[in-house]
Amino acid sequence: MKATKTKRFIGDESGAVAATYALALIPLVAFAGVAFDYARVMGMDSELQNGADQAALAAASQLDGRAGACARASQAASTMLNNLVVLASDSDFITLTAEDGCDAAGQIRFYQDKAKTTAATADDNANYVEVYVDARQVDYALLPITGRLASGALEGIAFAGLGSAICKVPPxxxxxxxxxxxxxxxxxxxxxxxxxxxxxxxxxxxxxxxxxxxxxxxxxxxxxxxxxxxxxxxxxxxxxxxxxxxxxxxxxxxxxxxxxxxxxxxxxxxxxxxxxxxxxxxxxxxxxxxxxxxxxxxxxxxxxxxxxxxxxxxxxxxxxxxxxxxxxxxxxxxxxxxxxxxxxxxxxxxxxxxxxxxxxxxxxxxxxxxxxxxxxxxxxxxxxxxxxxxxxxxxxxxxxxxxxxxxxxxxxxxxxxxxxxxxxxxxxxxxxxxxxxxxxxxxxxxxxxxxxxxxxxxxxxxxxxxxxxxxxxxxxxxxxxxxxxxxxxxxxxxxxxxxxxxxxxxxxxxxxxxxxxxxx
Structure with a gap:
């Protein structure tokens, strides 16, 4: 009788799935952490890039070649960009400091050509503008289980120009x-x-x-x-x-x-x-x-x-x-x-x-x-x-x-x-x-x-x-x-x-x- 029970116990497979899940729990948690934190990183990247895009477009709208174009463009960019980065670890605002110079230095950079090989030197040759948004990072919520504590520095950079369109007017x-x-x-x-x-x-x-x-x-x-x-x-x-x-x-x-x-x-x-x-x-x-x-x-x-x-x-x-x-x-x-x-x-x-x-x-x-x-x-x-x-x-x-x-x-x-x-x-x-x-x-x-x-x-x-x-x-x-x-x-x-x-x-x-x- 005892031999029969022992043999039955050895051959019983009930509960095998629980053991499998127990063994898989750690990688499942790791994968979930990757997905969650990756979504946060990508969301913040989009926030930064969107802010840079809008600021660059606002700046480019002022590049008309007239006196004060660079200063107006810089002011337009800094006024436009005042967004709260909700996904960043510091949850702070993105800001740009207005710059008066027609040059390719700082966070607001002006160029004469689309290839960015020649920096602008004056209002009348500032044809393109590049806006650089300060880098931010995300502290991971679940990825520390896998050994990573924070994302690398993420930044937003946008480059814009000004075109002209002639529409439905006698030429x-x-x-x-x-x-x-x-x-x-x-x-x-x-x-x-x-x-x-x-x-x-x-x-x-x-x-x-x-x-x-x-x-x-x-x-x-x-x-x-x-x-x-x-x-x-x-x-x-x-x-x-x-x-x-x-x-x-x-x-x-x-x-x-x-x-x-x-x-x-x-x-x-x-x-x-x-x-x-x-x-x-x-x-x-x-x-x-x-x-x-x-x-x-x-x-x-x-x-x-x-x-x-x-x-x-x-x-x-x-x-x-x-x-x-x-x-x-x-x-x-x-x-x-x-x-x-x-x-x-x-x-x-x-x-x-x-x-x-x-x-x-x-x-x-x-x-x-x-x-x-x-x-x-x-x-x-x-x-x-x-x-x-x-x-x-x-x-x-x-x-x-x-x-x-x-x-x-x-x-x-x-x-x-x-x-x-x-x-x-x-x-x-x-x-x-x-x-x-x-x-x-x-x-x-x-x-x-x-x-x-x-x-x-x-x-x-x-x-x-x-x-x-x-x-x-x-x-x-x-x-x-x-x-x-x-x-x-x-x-x-x-x-x-x-x-x-x-x-x-x-x-x-x-x-x-x-x-x-x-x-x-």
């Missing part, structure tokens, strides 16, 4: 007309000033006041450029660039598409503007200096042309007297007087005017009565606080008064079979001022063409800034022989203000500049 550029004296182009100082933009019909390098076009992904050739200039919704998407590529060729023909923005339509615009020019609507306030005779929508005989008694001042200083303006045709928005006196003009600032246009003659010839004494009451925040209107304000005011029942935009017949264009004579009723987009407002790139040595095939020219301008008149030849006032390739605009990044200041066209991006 027009102008050479800074005041590059020699004001390379930064202080836009606020020129609000209301007229600018005579001159086509580069001689080839070679571009100079102050010369305008041209930029390459986009809308297509090549004059036809694609015309579409981008004339359409209310220009083709092409955002192109992120470090600089602008200048489109070669004069391409005067594309100015016909630009003229649709003041209600003038040449023949043969179907490719650029679609059937019946439906893709290029006129503005609701289409007042221009040309009169229509014959009912055609183009410039020339039987269309828009200079009237029999145009505004042609002889003095760049004085407004015309009543006796001088009474016999004139109803005026369109005029040039600054110092530009209106001759083809080259007599403006002290050359292609840049002084904002002094003949408001007396303009109001008189158009029967607008007395000029308002205060423009701040009309809510034009773009150029408030002025005692006399800019042309852009006048354009807005006329439409507002007409919309309220006034006759400011009523077209009238003029002696000799001519007719004024105030509201559009072709393809009306037109797009209201300050709409999205405003047809007579362009966002254009300003480039220091001398410093950038811009020519007809220049690539990566640095865009100084984008400015909003008001299209004063259609591009057309005025005068002949020695009495030419403007060439057909000239464009005259008025400065409104600096374009708001992310959206046009006044016309709402989509534009983005200074887009920060992570490199590593």
């Amino acid at each position: 027009v550029m102008m050479c800074n007309p005041q590059e020699a004296s004001d390379p930064e182009f202080d836009t606020a100082a020129y609000a209301g000033h007229g600018v005579r933009l001159i086509a580069n019909d001689q080839g070679g390098l571009y100079g102050p006041g010369v305008f041209g076009y930029l390459e986009t992904n809308a297509g090549s050739g004059a036809s694609a450029t015309a579409q981008t200039l004339g359409r209310v919704d220009p083709p092409g998407d955002c192109i992120q660039v470090d600089g602008a590529d200048v489109k070669p060729g004069l391409q005067v023909s594309v100015l016909d598409a630009l003229n649709t923005r003041v209600g003038v339509f040449a023949n043969g615009l179907n490719n650029a503007c679609g059937a019946n020019n439906g893709l290029c609507p006129p503005p609701a306030n289409a007042r221009i200096d040309l009169l229509q005779k014959g009912g055609q929508c183009r410039i020339g005989n039987s269309g828009f042309q200079v009237g029999p008694n145009p505004y042609r001042p002889t003095s760049p200083v004085n407004d015309l007297t009543t006796a001088e303006w009474t016999p004139l045709d109803p005026m369109g928005f005029p040039r600054d007087k110092c530009h209106a006196v001759s083809q080259l003009g007599s403006c002290t600032l050359g292609p840049m005017g002084d904002g002094n246009w003949d408001r007396t003659a303009y109001y008189g010839t158009n029967g607008l009565g007395s000029m308002p004494t205060s423009w701040s009451n009309y809510g034009y925040a773009e150029l408030s606080g002025r005692s006399t209107p800019t042309r852009y304000q006048q354009y807005r005011w006329e439409y507002d008064q007409a919309a309220a029942g006034g006759s400011q935009l009523t077209n009238v017949n003029v002696t000799g079979g001519y007719r004024t264009q105030r509201s559009p004579l072709c393809h009306g009723p037109g797009v209201a001022p300050a709409a999205t987009p405003d047809r007579r407002v362009l966002s254009i790139a300003v480039i220091n063409c001398v410093a950038e040595a811009v020519g007809s095939n220049t690539t990566d020219a640095r865009i100084q800034k984008f400015v909003d301008v008001f299209l004063v008149e259609p591009s057309a030849r005025r005068g002949s022989g020695s009495n030419i006032i403007t060439e057909a390739s000239d464009v005259y605009v008025e400065i409104i203000g600096e374009t708001t990044l992310g959206g046009g200041a006044n016309q709402g066209q989509e534009i983005r500049k200074d887009v920060p991006y992570l490199i590593e």
